Amino acid sequence: MSYGKKDLISIRDLTKSDMLYFLETAKEFKKISLKDIKKVPTLRGKTVINLFYEPSTRTKASFEIAQKRLSADSLNIVISQSSVTKGETLSDTVLNLESMKPDAFVVRHYDSGAPYLVSRITNAVTINAGDGINEHPTQCLLDIMTILENKKDINSLKVAIIGDIYHSRVARSDIYGLLKFGANIYLYGPYTLLPKFIEVENNVKVAKSMEEALKDADVIIMLRIQKERMSLNFIPSIEEYRSFFKLTKDLMFLARKDAIVLHPGPVNRDTEISGEIMNSNRSVILKQVENGIAVRMACLYILLGSRSKTI
Amino acid sequence: MRKLLIKNGVVIDPVSKTEVNRDIYIEDGVIKNTAGTKRGISGKDTEVIDASNLLVLPGFIDMHVHLREPGFEYKETIQSGMESAIAGGFTSVCCMPNTNPVNDNKEINTFIINKAKAAGLINLWTIGAISKNNGGVRLSNIAELKESGAVAVSDDGKPVEDSSLMAKALLYAKTFDMPVISHSEDIKLRSKGIMNEGVISLRLGVHGIPRVAEEIAIFRDIRLAGYYNAKIHIAHISTKGSVNIVRQAKKAGINVSAETCPHYFSLTEEALLQYNTNAKINPPLRTKDDINSIKEGLADGTIDVIASDHAPHSEDEKNTTLDEAPFGIIGLETSLALTLRLFHEKTVSMMDIAMLMSLNPAKILNLKGRGGIQNGFTGDITIVDSDKKWFYRKENIKSLSKNSPFIGENFRGKALYTIVGGKVFKL
Ligand SMILES: [Zn+2]
Numbered sequence: 001m002s003y004g005k006k007d008l009i010s011i012r013d014l015t016k017s018d019m020l021y022f023l024e025t026a027k028e029f030k031k032i033s034l035k036d037i038k039k040v041p042t043l044r045g046k047t048v049i050n051l052f053y054e055p056s057t058r059t060k061a062s063f064e065i066a067q068k069r070l071s072a073d074s075l076n077i078v079i080s081q082s083s084v085t086k087g088e089t090l091s092d093t094v095l096n097l098e099s100m101k102p103d104a105f106v107v108r109h110y111d112s113g114a115p116y117l118v119s120r121i122t123n124a125v126t127i128n129a130g131d132g133i134n135e136h137p138t139q140c141l142l143d144i145m146t147i148l149e150n151k152k153d154i155n156s157l158k159v160a161i162i163g164d165i166y167h168s169r170v171a172r173s174d175i176y177g178l179l180k181f182g183a184n185i186y187l188y189g190p191y192t193l194l195p196k197f198i199e200v201e202n203n204v205k206v207a208k209s210m211e212e213a214l215k216d217a218d219v220i221i222m223l224r225i226q227k228e229r230m231s232l233n234f235i236p237s238i239e240e241y242r243s244f245f246k247l248t249k250d251l252m253f254l255a256r257k258d259a260i261v262l263h264p265g266p267v268n269r270d271t272e273i274s275g276e277i278m279n280s281n282r283s284v285i286l287k288q289v290e291n292g293i294a295v296r297m298a299c300l301y302i303l304l305g306s307r308s309k310t311i
Numbered sequence: 312m313r314k315l316l317i318k319n320g321v322v323i324d325p326v327s328k329t330e331v332n333r334d335i336y337i338e339d340g341v342i343k344n345t346a347g348t349k350r351g352i353s354g355k356d357t358e359v360i361d362a363s364n365l366l367v368l369p370g371f372i373d374m375h376v377h378l379r380e381p382g383f384e385y386k387e388t389i390q391s392g393m394e395s396a397i398a399g400g401f402t403s404v405c406c407m408p409n410t411n412p413v414n415d416n417k418e419i420n421t422f423i424i425n426k427a428k429a430a431g432l433i434n435l436w437t438i439g440a441i442s443k444n445n446g447g448v449r450l451s452n453i454a455e456l457k458e459s460g461a462v463a464v465s466d467d468g469k470p471v472e473d474s475s476l477m478a479k480a481l482l483y484a485k486t487f488d489m490p491v492i493s494h495s496e497d498i499k500l501r502s503k504g505i506m507n508e509g510v511i512s513l514r515l516g517v518h519g520i521p522r523v524a525e526e527i528a529i530f531r532d533i534r535l536a537g538y539y540n541a542k543i544h545i546a547h548i549s550t551k552g553s554v555n556i557v558r559q560a561k562k563a564g565i566n567v568s569a570e571t572c573p574h575y576f577s578l579t580e581e582a583l584l585q586y587n588t589n590a591k592i593n594p595p596l597r598t599k600d601d602i603n604s605i606k607e608g609l610a611d612g613t614i615d616v617i618a619s620d621h622a623p624h625s626e627d628e629k630n631t632t633l634d635e636a637p638f639g640i641i642g643l644e645t646s647l648a649l650t651l652r653l654f655h656e657k658t659v660s661m662m663d664i665a666m667l668m669s670l671n672p673a674k675i676l677n678l679k680g681r682g683g684i685q686n687g688f689t690g691d692i693t694i695v696d697s698d699k700k701w702f703y704r705k706e707n708i709k710s711l712s713k714n715s716p717f718i719g720e721n722f723r724g725k726a727l728y729t730i731v732g733g734k735v736f737k738l
Pocket residue numbers: 467468469494546547593
């Protein structure tokens with residue numbers, strides 16, 4: 001197997017077999033993470049720039065660890081939104097960094113499509129670590145990896161994605177990725193938080209209730225709700241959100257007995273998901289974090305190193 | 312067990328679209344044996360009403376009233392408002408949230424509902440606020456309002472000025488299948504206006520309200536509902552243009568319903584001559600041409616509902632200049648009589664009235680088991696004598712407020728019994 005493209009920006013650019021290739025590779029790297037010495041020399045001499053225009057704890061840490069375990073040299077550039085207004089443009093920043101001859105950019109940006117701009121400027125590999133409300137392809141890959149560790153096949157599984165779909169790049173990447181695996185996707189949340197044209201995708205259905213979304217679900221992906229959504233009236237209050245959109249133990253009974261619960265984090269415990277469920281064996285949220293490192297190692301390996309080296 | 316037999320009336324049921332002479336039996340508040348079987352259920356424990364020469368209609372529902380409690384009990388209380396409703400033949404009223412405090416949360420909502428239950432008169436359904444404090448800025452907890460008993464949301468009295476907020480309200484309410492009722496008005500265009508902008512406002516030398524202030528806003532709200540595939544109910548339409556906009560929207564398949572009030576097909580702007588503050592309403596009384604269009608809209612089904620927009624204000628408040636007086640008139644006790652004028656002039660049929668004043672409001676607000684005379688439906692019935700002549704005297708008004716431009720008029724047609732869940736109020 002191989003992957004012919006320079007970048008990983010949208011999950012829609014990947015075929016199902018591309019994704020399987022990333023996941024097979026990730027599986028191998030997961031083994032490394034379980035070893036006593038977790039470092040391999042695979043990407044020695046490669047320089048990766050983590051260019052983060054948005055605060056991120058989890059994704060940034062995950063990419064950094066992945067780079068360290070592959071022996072790449074990383075450089076973290078964190079630019080707060082406020083300093084951008086006074087400072088240089090994204091393209092100037094990338095052009096400057098480009099002259100330092102990096103091998104890859106890992107880009108997190110508050111604007112949708114920013115990684116495409118980076119990719120057009122640089123010859124280096126561009127990996128999208130989350131752009132605006134658009135996509136988060138590595139999160140999709142790690143979600144699918146986590147699902148496949150629990151389910152034999154994703155084809156015709158019922159996947160419920162619940163919460164703020166509209167602002168969620170995770171939801172968008174997950175939807176596009178899971179559709180390629182043949183999932184039946186049910187979305188639910190306040191209709192203010194559902195993208196208007198989402199049902200043009202085959203096998204994506206907007207449910208009329210929590211119950212409809214969760215009934216016989218095999219996989220439940222809960223999304224984070226942010227307090228800021230109140231200011232533009234997407235929701236009236238967090239209290240009401242909690243009362244009507246939280247995944248509770250009672251609602252879990254509607255799903256299949258072996259249903260698993262995912263959440264991209266960070267979780268608002270007892271707001272979008274009850275603590276009880278997080279603590280239960282239905283939750284695979286910590287597995288997602290673990291698989292995140294393996295998936296990001298696989299991405300870096302495939303995009304940077306697979307043509308010349310083996311694991 | 313409470314038993315009630317209504318004999319020999321002409322029973323008008325808009326659900327089955329039938330108008331036949333038959334008996335109705337109500338047991339424990341529920342309608343039984345309506346299939347025309349004259350089972351002769353009677354005994355000394357059965358209350359009997361002889362409805363010979365009378366019309367038996369599903370209990371009237373006024374989906375747009377302002378009871379002023381909490382906050383303005385000197386204008387109207389829940390109790391007095393319900394007594395006024397009974398006098399007008401209404402078995403149910405829906406009260407708008409612009410009280411003080413505004414009904415934008417479950418505490419106020421529960422307070423109103425409990426207060427109404429304690430009065431034990433008629434059904435009261437609450438309409439919660441779209442935005443917190445009717446402020447037009449933040450969405451209220453609409454799901455919480457629904458869960459605590461509200462049947463719709465509206466910022467009535469004020470429009471939702473911000474299109475984005477209206478869009479969010481339509482979508483958010485749709486999540487919970489909660490109807491949104493729009494008081495459609497471009498308030499900046501209304502500005503200082505106090506009556507219809509026209510020849511009369513010119514002669515009176517007062518600020519006019521352009522009709523387009525209503526039409527623009529209705530158009531916006533209907534377009535929003537259409538775009539977001541949501542449901543919208545337009546309150547109190549008053550102009551020809553509004554009727555046309557609603558008619559076209561319905562043709563285009565948009566999920567819109569519309570309401571008018573008796574004063575919009577009964578009076579013109581001329582009622583404000585002599586600076587009559589009891590004819591100051593918002594939207595304002597319009598022209599003969601508008602009245603004709605409203606009637607057409609009622610006849611062809613463009614307008615779904617007749618509601619009173621009962622808006623009590625004290626005599627002191629109305630006893631001032633046209634500019635200073637508050638908008639609004641009372642209507643619960645004249646709504647039926649004014650509507651029956653349309654029946655007598657053959658603009659609408661009795662079946663139309665049953666739809667406009669009972670079934671359609673029940674449908675729009677998802678009130679199950681109401682709006683028709685069907686086996687198993689709640690025993691809410693209004694018995695009407697369509698020919699009874701009466702005179703509207705201020706002293707006879709049940710409402711705490713007397714702000715009506717119809718005082719001193721002769722009417723033909725009246726409710727004789729208001730029956731709520733089998734409980735009889737003889738008028
Ligand atoms: Zn209004």
